Amino acid sequence: METVKRRNTVVLLRSLILFSLFLLVWLFSMASFVKPRGPHSERRSCLANLKQMDGAKEQWALENKKPAGSPVVGHESEITKFLRGGDLPLCPDGGKYSLEPIGANPECSLDLPNHTL
Ligand SMILES: [Zn+2]
Numbered sequence: 001m002e003t004v005k006r007r008n009t010v011v012l013l014r015s016l017i018l019f020s021l022f023l024l025v026w027l028f029s030m031a032s033f034v035k036p037r038g039p040h041s042e043r044r045s046c047l048a049n050l051k052q053m054d055g056a057k058e059q060w061a062l063e064n065k066k067p068a069g070s071p072v073v074g075h076e077s078e079i080t081k082f083l084r085g086g087d088l089p090l091c092p093d094g095g096k097y098s099l100e101p102i103g104a105n106p107e108c109s110l111d112l113p114n115h116t117l
Helices: 002-033 046-063 076-082
Strands: none
Touching: 046 076
8 A cells, every 4th residue: 555655656746747847848938939028129120111211201202292303301300200100210230321312212321131222
């Protein structure tokens, strides 16, 4: 009777250890799926920013009947009204944006493949 009890305890302990191991593995696998959330979790790619700014520029030009080649300097605050959030986006890698005249693509100061339209 005593040995049966001891065997039961050993089986119970083994299953507890196995269960906790599975739990640990599961927790670690879940942790790798969950993306970190923070103030920069919604940052967009530079290319997406450039496309958004180009769209905002074109909308502004249409609404204000600005022909191609019109400078946008001094009208940034009007153009940003067409942007989500109402502000010029920031390059995720620290580049500086220049809107460029109407008809020309906005540019990022970083000369990298994903930083040009
Ligand atoms: Zn950039």
